[in-house]
Amino acid sequence: MSKYAELCAYGRRGATLKSIASLLGWDQETYMPRGGGDARAEQMALMAGMMHERGTSRELGDLISACEGESLNDQQSACVREFRRDYDKRTKLPQSLVEELARTGSKAQDAWKDARKNNDFKAFAPWLTKMVDLSRQKAEAYGFKPGGELYDALLDEYEPNATAKEVEGVFTPLGEKLSALVKELKDSGDAPSDGPITIHAPEDRQHALGLHVLRAIGFDLNAGRLDITTHPFCEGLAPGDTRLTTRYDGKYFPGALYGTMHEAGHGMYEQGLPKGGTHDGPGGEAIPSFGTPLADDISLGIHESQSRMWENMVGRSRPFWSWIYKEACDQFAELGKFDQEEVYRAVNIVRPSYIRVEADEGTYNLHVMLRFGIERAMIAGDLSIADLPGAWNERFKKLLGLDVPDDTNGCLQDVHWSFGLFGYFPTYTLGNLYAAQFWQTINKELPGLESDFAKGDFGRLKTWLNENIHAHGRRYSAGELCEKVTGKPLASQPLMDYLGGKLREVYKL
Numbered sequence: 001m002s003k004y005a006e007l008c009a010y011g012r013r014g015a016t017l018k019s020i021a022s023l024l025g026w027d028q029e030t031y032m033p034r035g036g037g038d039a040r041a042e043q044m045a046l047m048a049g050m051m052h053e054r055g056t057s058r059e060l061g062d063l064i065s066a067c068e069g070e071s072l073n074d075q076q077s078a079c080v081r082e083f084r085r086d087y088d089k090r091t092k093l094p095q096s097l098v099e100e101l102a103r104t105g106s107k108a109q110d111a112w113k114d115a116r117k118n119n120d121f122k123a124f125a126p127w128l129t130k131m132v133d134l135s136r137q138k139a140e141a142y143g144f145k146p147g148g149e150l151y152d153a154l155l156d157e158y159e160p161n162a163t164a165k166e167v168e169g170v171f172t173p174l175g176e177k178l179s180a181l182v183k184e185l186k187d188s189g190d191a192p193s194d195g196p197i198t199i200h201a202p203e204d205r206q207h208a209l210g211l212h213v214l215r216a217i218g219f220d221l222n223a224g225r226l227d228i229t230t231h232p233f234c235e236g237l238a239p240g241d242t243r244l245t246t247r248y249d250g251k252y253f254p255g256a257l258y259g260t261m262h263e264a265g266h267g268m269y270e271q272g273l274p275k276g277g278t279h280d281g282p283g284g285e286a287i288p289s290f291g292t293p294l295a296d297d298i299s300l301g302i303h304e305s306q307s308r309m310w311e312n313m314v315g316r317s318r319p320f321w322s323w324i325y326k327e328a329c330d331q332f333a334e335l336g337k338f339d340q341e342e343v344y345r346a347v348n349i350v351r352p353s354y355i356r357v358e359a360d361e362g363t364y365n366l367h368v369m370l371r372f373g374i375e376r377a378m379i380a381g382d383l384s385i386a387d388l389p390g391a392w393n394e395r396f397k398k399l400l401g402l403d404v405p406d407d408t409n410g411c412l413q414d415v416h417w418s419f420g421l422f423g424y425f426p427t428y429t430l431g432n433l434y435a436a437q438f439w440q441t442i443n444k445e446l447p448g449l450e451s452d453f454a455k456g457d458f459g460r461l462k463t464w465l466n467e468n469i470h471a472h473g474r475r476y477s478a479g480e481l482c483e484k485v486t487g488k489p490l491a492s493q494p495l496m497d498y499l500g501g502k503l504r505e506v507y508k509l
C-alpha cells in the first residue's frame with residue numbers, strides 16, 4: 001500500500017471515531033433521557049481523548065511527511081496539504097493551554113448565563129477578560145501571516161486563509177449600504193402586515209409541511225432524518241447518514257419552515273460531499289474519500305452559504321410561495337385568510353431589533369458586523385473589557401438606529417465569547433455574501449430557474465450546487481472556490497443587489 005493510501009486509511013478511521021462521537025452528541029440533543037447526562041459526558045470525554053491522541057500522533061505526522069515527498073497529482077496534493085494543515089493546527093497548541101481553555105470556558109459559560117439573566121455585565125467581565133487573554137495566547141501559538149494580526153489566527157480556525165483585513169474590506173461597504181437600506185425601508189409608508197405569520201399553526205402540521213419541502217428541494221430522507229430539538233442543528237454523521245433537527249412554535253410557522261430549510265441547506269452540502277465515493281491513488285488504485293479532506297467541508301462560511309441560499313434566496317422568494325402557498329393553506333386553515341402576495345411580503349418583513357438570532361434578512365448582517373468590529377478590537381487590545389457595553393451600544397445605535405435598553409439585550413446576548421469563540425461571527429455574514437455571489441452566477445448559468453421553483457422543481461439548482469460546490473470537498477479554499485465559480489473575488493455588491501432589489505419591491509419603494 002502506498003503511503004498516500006495509508007494516510008487516507010488513517011484519516012478514515014479517525015472520521016469513523018468522529019462519527020461515533022457525533023452520534024452520541026446528536027442523541028444527547030434529541031432522545032437521550034435526562035438521567036443519561038453523566039454517563040454521556042464520560043463517553044464524550046473518552047471519545048474526545050481518543051480522537052485528540054490519534055489526530056496529534058507521531059504516526060500521523062510521519063505519514064504526512066512521507067506523502068509530501070511523493071509525486072502526486074493536484075487532487076492528491078491538495079488532500080495532503082489539508083491533512084498537514086489540520087495536523088499542524090492540532091499540534092501547535094500546548095496541551096496545558098487546550099485544557100485551560102476548556103476549563104475556564106466552561107466556568108465562564110456558567111458565569112455568562114447568570115450575568116445575562118441578571119443583566120450584570122460586571123459579574124461576567126473578569127471571565128471575559130480571562131477568555132480574551134487565553135484566546136490571544138492561542139492565536140500567538142497558531143501564528144499568522146506577515147502583515148496580519150492576532151485575530152487572523154482565530155478567524156483561520158473557522159474560515160481558513162481569510163484575514164481580518166479582507167473581511168473588513170467587504171464588510172465596511174456592506175454595512176454602510178445596509179444601514180441606509182434598512183432606514184429606507186423603515187420610512188416606507190407601505191410596510192407589509194405580519195398577520196399571515198402570526199396565525200395558529202399546529203406543530204404536527206408544521207412537521208408535515210417541513211417534510212414536504214425537504215422532499216421537494218432534494219434532501220435525501222433515505223440518507224437522513226428530521227427530528228426535534230431545542231437548538232436546531234445539522235449533523236453530517238457519516239456517508240449516507242445526515243441528521244437535521246428543528247423546533248416548532250405554534251404561533252410562528254416561519255421559524256420552523258425556514259429553520260428546516262436552513263438546516264436542509266447544510267444537510268444537502270453534507271449529502272453532496274463525495275463521502276461515499278473514491279478517488280485515484282498515486283498508483284491509480286481507488287481510494288475511499290471518506291475521512292480525507294476531499295470529502296470534508298471547506299469552511300463555516302461556505303457551509304453557511306448553502307443553508308442561507310435555501311432558506312432565503314429560495315424559501316423567501318415569490319416563486320417558492322407560488323408553489324407552496326396552496327399546500328401551506330391546506331395545513332394551516334387560518335393562512336387562507338391571506339392571499340399569496342400577503343404571505344410572501346410578510347415573510348420578508350424587515351424590522352430592526354436587539355437580538356441577532358431573531359433578526360430578519362435585512363438587518364442580520366449588521367448584527368454580525370457589530371460583533372466582528374468589537375471582537376477584533378478586543379483581541380487587538382484596542383478595546384478594554386470594561387468599555388465593551390458602551391462601545392456596543394454606541395455602534396448599535398449607528399448601525400441599527402436603536403438605543404440598547406440593557407446589556408441582556410446588548411453585549412450579553414450571545415454565548416460565543418464565553419467559551420472563546422472569537423473569529424466565528426464573521427462566518428455568518430461571509431455565508432450570506434458567498435450565497436449571493438453564487439446566486440448571481442447560478443441565475444446567469446441556469447435561466448428560467450424561477451419558473452422551475454414555481455412548479456416545485458428544485459432539481460437544476462441542487463445539481464448545480466452538487467457539481468460546482470459540494471464535489472470539490474476542501475480541494476480549494478473558500479476564496480479560490482468563489483473566484484473559480486463566479487470569476488470574481490468575494491464582494492459586497494451581489495448581496496446588496498439581491499437584498500435591495502427584493503426588499504425595495506416588497507416595501508413598494
Ligand code: ZN
Binds near residue numbers: 307
Ligand atoms: Zn447555519
